[in-house]
Amino acid sequence: MARAFVTSPLLRGSAGMFCPQAALSPPRPKGLRHFTGSCIMKSQKKSDHLEKTEEIFREKVVTSAKVCGITDESPTVRRLRFLIAEKSFTFKAGQWVDFFIPDVPVVGGFSICSSPSLLKQENALELAVKYTNHPPSLWVHTKCALGSEVALRVGGKFFFDPQPSDSPVNLVLIAGGVGINPLNSILLHVADLYRHRENKGSGYEMGRVRLLYSARNTSELLFKRSILNLTNAFPGKITCSFYVTQQTTEISEELLPYVTEGRIPDKDIEKHISEDTLYFLCGPPPMIEHFSRHLEACKVPKEHICFEKWW
Known part of the structure; x- marks a missing residue:
């Protein structure tokens, strides 16, 4: 699990591979309550994930997602595969998701561990979540099952997305x-x-x-x-x-x-x-x-x- 901690985005230079975006803080999805234990590099003592990452870029699309695969990646890490409902949902390699769980009053921030091609080919993405007492992590390890539904939103300026005309690096x-x-x-x-x-x-x-x-x-x-x-x-x-x-x-x-x-x-x-x-x-x-x-x-x-x- 890599929670939503982003700092010092790479600038788009001659290689043209990184795209720092203007900060967006879209409205919270209706019907979902959001609180989290994620932090960014600065040490403000804020308790809400969306507060802590309010200056970090987010996509506008919020999608529902259904758990379609569960494996134990290690003794302490569970890997989940999600089937994504929203066709316009996209992400770049390295980005994270806001992780909204019904009936859990805390939102998680987890980095995507799969390739964007998995989403394009199978409408799926994967997260690998370490066991902690943080409520979203605890839910993943104790209550999540095949067929469980959550909501996801992509965010983050930490990514690698080269274009065909960019110089090799x-x-x-x-x-x-x-x-x-x-x-x-x-x-x-x-x-x-x-x-x-x-x-x-x-x-x-x-x-x-x-x-x-x-x-x-x-x-x-x-x-x-x-x-x-x-x-x-x-x-x-x-x-x-x-x-x-x-x-x-x-x-x-x-x-x-x-x-x-x-x-x-x-x-x-x-x-x-x-x-x-x-x-x-x-x-x-x-x-x-x-x-x-x-x-x-x-x-x-x-x-x-x-x-x-x-x-």
């Missing part, structure tokens, strides 16, 4: 814990861009992508099999490194070549600093603050660093 994706959610959406979207280019001979020319992903242990590395499948499908184009900070069991043979015990070291990021690289960071605030400052100290332009925080 490389990406470095840095994730901590459930901060992998929006970065997984971006990674899947990148794979779709590669496939389109290979199959059609046209479309956006994507550069290389490097994922650095830290979690407590390998069982909490979300989407790990999907990520490894992508590295195998696009050798040299998509690469990944996993980091575990509290591993107590033996690491499986499958994962061993990709796993390092300990936190993500600065030097592993410094290897991928270049003028044509963009950096997407999502994870706990101390981690994001450290790496964003370190990248700036390494002379990476601020407009090349985009990050979300969750806690």
Whole structure:
């Protein structure tokens, strides 16, 4: 789960890939009560999710959505697939949704973990929600069932949406814990861009992508099999490194070549600093603050660093 924490949006420059929008605060959907525990980077003590994110861009469309799939992504994270009712509902890879639950007087903010292509092809999207006592999360883990209905609205300025005529760029994706959610959406979207280019001979020319992903242990590395499948499908184009900070069991043979015990070291990021690289960071605030400052100290332009925080 990556709640709706957005800061420092990447500016639309020569690559033309990021689109900071004017802040919108649309009316609350009728018949739904909204309160939440989400926070943005600033430390105002506000109790309402819509207050905390009132300056963050939101789409106007609110759609009903029905749960059509439930899986346990890890011992603490449940992955939900939703069938989307509203045909005009769209999102960009990396964005989040306001999550409205009937009879729950708290609204959640969760990053979408699936690719926009899943929505286009199957009218579906996915969320991966970690168990906490936050009411929306608690509902997902204790009451949500196949057929349950919620309402969703897209928001956020943290996304990757290149156009066919944009210049190629490389990406470095840095994730901590459930901060992998929006970065997984971006990674899947990148794979779709590669496939389109290979199959059609046209479309956006994507550069290389490097994922650095830290979690407590390998069982909490979300989407790990999907990520490894992508590295195998696009050798040299998509690469990944996993980091575990509290591993107590033996690491499986499958994962061993990709796993390092300990936190993500600065030097592993410094290897991928270049003028044509963009950096997407999502994870706990101390981690994001450290790496964003370190990248700036390494002379990476601020407009090349985009990050979300969750806690």
